[in-house]
Amino acid sequence: MRKTEENIFKFLMILSTIIISSTLFLILYTIFSRGVGSLSWNMISKIPEGGFYIGKGGGILNAIIGSVYITFGSTLLGLLVSIPIVIYINVYAKKNSLLANITRLSYDILFGIPSIVYGAFGFAIMVYMGLKTSLLAGIITVTLMIIPILVRAIDEVVRVVPEDMSNSVYSLGGTRYETAKILLRQSIPGIITAILLSFGRAIGDAACVLFTAGFTDSIPTSLDQPAATLPLSIFFQLSSPIQEVQNRAYAAATILTIIVLIISIAAKIASKNLSKNII
Amino acid sequence: MIIQPHISIQNLNVHIGENHILKNINLDIPDKKVTSLIGPSGCGKTTLLKTMNRLLDRQTDVRVEGKVLVDGENIYDPKVEVTHIRKKMGLLSQRPFPLPMNIYDNIAYGQRIHGNNNKKDLDEIVEKHLRGVNLWDEVKDRLKSPATRLSIGQQQRLCLARGLAIEPEIILGDEPTSALDPISTQHIEELFLQLKEKYTIVLVTHILRQARRVSDYIGFVYMGEIIEFGPTEEILLNPKEKLTRDYVKGFLS
Numbered sequence: 001m002r003k004t005e006e007n008i009f010k011f012l013m014i015l016s017t018i019i020i021s022s023t024l025f026l027i028l029y030t031i032f033s034r035g036v037g038s039l040s041w042n043m044i045s046k047i048p049e050g051g052f053y054i055g056k057g058g059g060i061l062n063a064i065i066g067s068v069y070i071t072f073g074s075t076l077l078g079l080l081v082s083i084p085i086v087i088y089i090n091v092y093a094k095k096n097s098l099l100a101n102i103t104r105l106s107y108d109i110l111f112g113i114p115s116i117v118y119g120a121f122g123f124a125i126m127v128y129m130g131l132k133t134s135l136l137a138g139i140i141t142v143t144l145m146i147i148p149i150l151v152r153a154i155d156e157v158v159r160v161v162p163e164d165m166s167n168s169v170y171s172l173g174g175t176r177y178e179t180a181k182i183l184l185r186q187s188i189p190g191i192i193t194a195i196l197l198s199f200g201r202a203i204g205d206a207a208c209v210l211f212t213a214g215f216t217d218s219i220p221t222s223l224d225q226p227a228a229t230l231p232l233s234i235f236f237q238l239s240s241p242i243q244e245v246q247n248r249a250y251a252a253a254t255i256l257t258i259i260v261l262i263i264s265i266a267a268k269i270a271s272k273n274l275s276k277n278i279i
Numbered sequence: 280m281i282i283q284p285h286i287s288i289q290n291l292n293v294h295i296g297e298n299h300i301l302k303n304i305n306l307d308i309p310d311k312k313v314t315s316l317i318g319p320s321g322c323g324k325t326t327l328l329k330t331m332n333r334l335l336d337r338q339t340d341v342r343v344e345g346k347v348l349v350d351g352e353n354i355y356d357p358k359v360e361v362t363h364i365r366k367k368m369g370l371l372s373q374r375p376f377p378l379p380m381n382i383y384d385n386i387a388y389g390q391r392i393h394g395n396n397n398k399k400d401l402d403e404i405v406e407k408h409l410r411g412v413n414l415w416d417e418v419k420d421r422l423k424s425p426a427t428r429l430s431i432g433q434q435q436r437l438c439l440a441r442g443l444a445i446e447p448e449i450i451l452g453d454e455p456t457s458a459l460d461p462i463s464t465q466h467i468e469e470l471f472l473q474l475k476e477k478y479t480i481v482l483v484t485h486i487l488r489q490a491r492r493v494s495d496y497i498g499f500v501y502m503g504e505i506i507e508f509g510p511t512e513e514i515l516l517n518p519k520e521k522l523t524r525d526y527v528k529g530f531l532s
Contacts, residue, residue: 094338095339097339167370167376168376171334171451172365172366172369172388172389173363173389173393173445174365178392182379185380277379277381277425277427
């Protein structure tokens with residue numbers, strides 16, 4: 001009887017696993033099958049020509065470059081802010097101190113705020129400061145969105161480093177700064193996962209950049225120019241009634257997916273090489 | 280016999296939150312001897328050890344009153360630089376925790392953070408201390424491989440060498456053999472017997488036989504108090520206090 005029960009649940013678990021993984025493959029299949037036909041060298045090497053959105057020539061290089069700028073810029077900026085926060089609450093603040101707990105709670109809340117709210121917030125700040133839509137505004141808004149992801153994910157891995165590890169450094173006469181460096185070194189795989197998570201969110205988010213980075217057909221050459229992004233490019237092309245333009249949207253989605261794939265694989269390799277010493 | 284104290288604890292009281300963990304401790308740790316702190320789990324012996332290198336500082340709600348004099352200097356004096364105090368002591372914890380680096384860097388780490396970056400110097404120090412813990416022959420061909428590849432017993436000796444490489448005067452051991460197999464335990468104990476020529480060793484242990492094998496003096500800690508302190512033979516064979524007698528005979532645990 002208990003054996004049957006176990007078998008039923010095992011079956012249900014396998015079933016749900018299959019459903020979920022087949023959804024992933026279905027998504028990839030849909031995007032690739034519809035996109036690959038429109039994928040061409042022009043697509044990734046040219047900016048839109050006049051009438052691109054009604055089926056004329058050109059490509060989405062503007063959106064690829066814009067997305068890369070915004071994603072790398074915000075991930076870098078996000079790390080520069082997040083790592084000191086994590087170090088502060090784990091090394092400098094006393095364990096379970098009020099400040100550390102409040103910080104963790106606020107990042108939990110920020111984590112759950114939808115990206116359109118960040119977009120609106122960024123937009124409000126821009127208007128207040130009299131800025132136009134620009135690459136910089138986009139980067140800052142996306143950074144604000146991914147900081148909670150980075151802080152929570154990195155905090156989670158730094159926190160579980162055994163206390164004896166920090167005690168080892170302290171007892172060798174190490175300062176808190178030196179302890180922090182060891183903790184980060186020990187947490188490299190987790191930090192890379194955190195970067196990947198935030199990278200994925202940053203490159204795929206449309207709502208954050210809609211009002212802040214804007215959209216343009218040219219490639220930005222400085223931080224105060226507007227920048228196109230892949231999600232918005234997909235959105236604009238997909239809302240076209242013309243079949244050919246819609247297919248290009250799928251091609252753009254294919255490119256986006258491939259970028260994320262390349263970054264994930266590169267991160268996996270980097271993680272493996274960087275973490276051979278950790279305990 | 281006059282004991283020359285290296286660490287002198289005077290009227291030490293430690294509160295963690297509402298709990299009075301250590302009660303009015305007075306203890307002189309003799310110089311260049313092995314002193315064991317024994318007592319049942321939760322009696323405060325590890326906390327007592329951690330007050331000696333101020334590792335308690337990190338915890339919230341800790342209140343330390345009283346003095347701990349190391350070489351006559353009160354380490355709880357607000358003017359004291361804590362890294363300087365800790366540099367005088369090597370700590371060996373219950374489980375070895377090598378740093379996330381290779382074997383060589385683990386030993387060199389302490390020297391490096393204290394400003395020594397001379398390659399030749401470091402090479403010598405690494406070899407000397409790995410030899411000192413009888414690990415050199417086992418690892419000399421793979422100094423650049425991760426410290427985690429070592430067995431746990433080797434890791435503990437590595438951690439001892441790492442501590443010794445900062446040239447401390449005192450070695451603090453917090454049940455350093457509790458995670459080790461009997462052979463590795465024997466290695467560590469033998470090392471302690473060699474090292475007491477040059478270092479003052481304080482050892483927290485709950486293994487009475489170990490205390491008997493390695494220590495010159497024993498302090499019996501019970502419910503946050505030092506019940507009795509004296510030479511090993513005296514404490515184990517002829518204790519004055521009833522509590523000590525009960526513990527040594529195994530009635531109290």
